Amino acid sequence: MTPEVAPGCEPLVRTRGPPGGRLPDLAVDKAAITRDNYRVKPGRSRRPRVGFVLAGGGSRGAYEAGIIQYLRVDLPRRLGRHVPIDIVSGTSVGAINASFLAATMDDPAIQADRLVGHWKALRIEELLGLRAIDLMRATRLLLGGEPPPPDPTTYRYGGLLDTSGLERFVVKNIPWRGIERNLRSGCLHAMSVSATHVGTGHTVVFLSSADPVPLDWSRDPFVRHRAARVGPRHVLASAALPVLFPSVKIGDEFFVDGGLRQNTPMSPAIRLGADRMLLVSLRHVANPEEERDMVAERTHAYPKPLFLIGKALNALLLDHTEYDLARMRRINAILDAGEAAFGSSFEDVMNREFVRLRGAPLRRIQAAHIRPSIDIGALAAEHVHRGKVIVHGKVARRLIQRLAAGESRHESDLLSYLLFDGSYATALIEMGRRDAAAKEEELVKLFGDLVDGSAEQIDTEAEVEDAEEVVTADLRVQAAGSRGES
Numbered sequence: 001m002t003p004e005v006a007p008g009c010e011p012l013v014r015t016r017g018p019p020g021g022r023l024p025d026l027a028v029d030k031a032a033i034t035r036d037n038y039r040v041k042p043g044r045s046r047r048p049r050v051g052f053v054l055a056g057g058g059s060r061g062a063y064e065a066g067i068i069q070y071l072r073v074d075l076p077r078r079l080g081r082h083v084p085i086d087i088v089s090g091t092s093v094g095a096i097n098a099s100f101l102a103a104t105m106d107d108p109a110i111q112a113d114r115l116v117g118h119w120k121a122l123r124i125e126e127l128l129g130l131r132a133i134d135l136m137r138a139t140r141l142l143l144g145g146e147p148p149p150p151d152p153t154t155y156r157y158g159g160l161l162d163t164s165g166l167e168r169f170v171v172k173n174i175p176w177r178g179i180e181r182n183l184r185s186g187c188l189h190a191m192s193v194s195a196t197h198v199g200t201g202h203t204v205v206f207l208s209s210a211d212p213v214p215l216d217w218s219r220d221p222f223v224r225h226r227a228a229r230v231g232p233r234h235v236l237a238s239a240a241l242p243v244l245f246p247s248v249k250i251g252d253e254f255f256v257d258g259g260l261r262q263n264t265p266m267s268p269a270i271r272l273g274a275d276r277m278l279l280v281s282l283r284h285v286a287n288p289e290e291e292r293d294m295v296a297e298r299t300h301a302y303p304k305p306l307f308l309i310g311k312a313l314n315a316l317l318l319d320h321t322e323y324d325l326a327r328m329r330r331i332n333a334i335l336d337a338g339e340a341a342f343g344s345s346f347e348d349v350m351n352r353e354f355v356r357l358r359g360a361p362l363r364r365i366q367a368a369h370i371r372p373s374i375d376i377g378a379l380a381a382e383h384v385h386r387g388k389v390i391v392h393g394k395v396a397r398r399l400i401q402r403l404a405a406g407e408s409r410h411e412s413d414l415l416s417y418l419l420f421d422g423s424y425a426t427a428l429i430e431m432g433r434r435d436a437a438a439k440e441e442e443l444v445k446l447f448g449d450l451v452d453g454s455a456e457q458i459d460t461e462a463e464v465e466d467a468e469e470v471v472t473a474d475l476r477v478q479a480a481g482s483r484g485e486s
Helices: 058-079 093-103 108-120 132-142 164-173 177-185 232-238 266-271 288-301 305-316 321-342 346-358 376-385 394-405 413-418 422-438 440-447 461-485
Strands: 012-014 027-029 050-054 087-091 190-197 203-209 223-227 247-250 253-257 276-280 366-370
Touching: 050 093, 050 266, 058 093, 058 108, 058 276, 058 413, 058 422, 058 440, 087 093, 087 266, 093 108, 093 177, 093 190, 093 232, 108 422, 164 232, 177 203, 190 232, 190 266, 232 247, 232 253, 266 276, 266 321, 276 440, 321 346, 321 366, 366 422, 366 440, 376 413, 376 422, 422 440
Parallel strands: 050 087, 050 276, 087 190, 203 223, 276 366
Antiparallel strands: 012 027, 190 203, 190 253, 247 253
16 A cells, blocks of 8 residues: 655645636645635534654764654555654754754655665765874874864864864755755744854754744753754764764854763654654663673773763763653643643643743653664674774774773773764664564554644545636636736
C-alpha cells in the first residue's frame, strides 16, 4: 500500500482557467479544495502539532538517520500514511539532520533514502583534516601556541581540527532554499537550531517560523532567541564541537556547539507550539549489569588522557532528557488533577497567572523518547578494532588506531564523536531503526490519530474536479467585482 502524503502538506495541482483566458491558471493546494471551504462545520479545530527533537553528538548522529528511516519507511506501512512533522528542533549534529528534514519536508517519501545515503557515503578523511600538517598544527595549539588571527573573509576560527570538508558536505547536501519554501507552503511550521555564544556562554536559539516569533521567549537569563533564515552557518555553529572544531562567525559574533547547555532542545519545540514530541537522544543509559561489567575496565583506563577527554566531552554535552520528561509528566498530571478538582476552567484561570509570571502558559504535551540500546562508544571501539573503518591515508589510519588505543578497550567515547565513516554510520543507522521499531506501539499512539482536523480530504477525481470548478468560479466572480470597482 502506498502511504498517503502527510496531512497539511499536499502536492499542488493546476486548475483549469475559465473560457476566454481572462484569468491565468492558478496553483491550488489540494488540501484547500474541500467542502469545508464553502460549508464550515462548527467545532472543527486543527490537529495537534508534532515536534521532532534531535540531540547533538558528532558522528553519533547517524543513529538519528536510522530513526528517520523507520518513521518514513516502516511506520507508514502500519499507519497507511506518512506521519506529519510540523516542528524540528536540533542541536549539533541534530541541527544538521533537522535542517535536512526541514528542507525536504514537502517530499517525505524521499527523506529517509537521501539522508541515509549521505551518511553511508561518509569518509572521515574527506570531512576532517587528518594529514601530517594538520596533526602538527593541532599539537602546536595543544602546547599553548596561538592560532593565527581570524581572516576577515572567513567565518571559522580556532579548533584543533580542520573541518572544511565537513562544511562542504553540509552546504552541498542540504537543499537550503527548501526550508523557506516549506515554511511558506505549510509543509513546515517552524524549526530551531541551538548554538552557544562564545563571548557570554549563553545559549542562542536561531528560529525560522511560519508565524511571528514571540518577543517574550524565555525568562532564563542564559537563553536568547533570534529570528533568522536558518542556513549553513547557523547549523555549522551548532555543530562546532568545543575545542575540537573551529568556532563559527555569524554577524560579528562567534558560536560553538549548542550542546554545552541545550543538547536535547525540547524547550524550543514546546515554545514553537509542539503539542506532541518525539525526542531522540544519543547517550545510552547502562543498566546495573552493564555498569558492573565496565567498572574494572574503566578503572584501568582512567589515567589515559584520551579516555578522560572522551568522558569530559560526554559531561560537556549534557543530556537532561530524563529530567525534562519527568518534569513534563508532572505538569500533565497537575493539569489533569486541577481539571478534575476544579472543572474545565482550571487551566485557563491558572494560565492567566502563569503567563504573567513566566511568559508562557502550561500545556499538556504527549512525548515519546528513543535512545540507543547499545553504548555508542563501545560500538565505535568495536568498529576500529575489527578494522571496519575505511581509511586510505597512513597518517589518518595511525591516528584513528592511536585514538582507539588511548581509550578503553571496549569503549571509545572521543572516537565515537569523530568517526564520520560510512561503515560505522551504517551500524548506527541499523541500531536506530531497530530501537524505533521496538517503540512501535508507543509511536502509533503518538502519531496514529493525527489527521488533518481543518478539512475533510476529497478522495475521488470527480470530487476534486467539482471543487476546482467551484474555486475557479469563485475567482471569476472576485475578478469581475474588482473590474467593476475600478
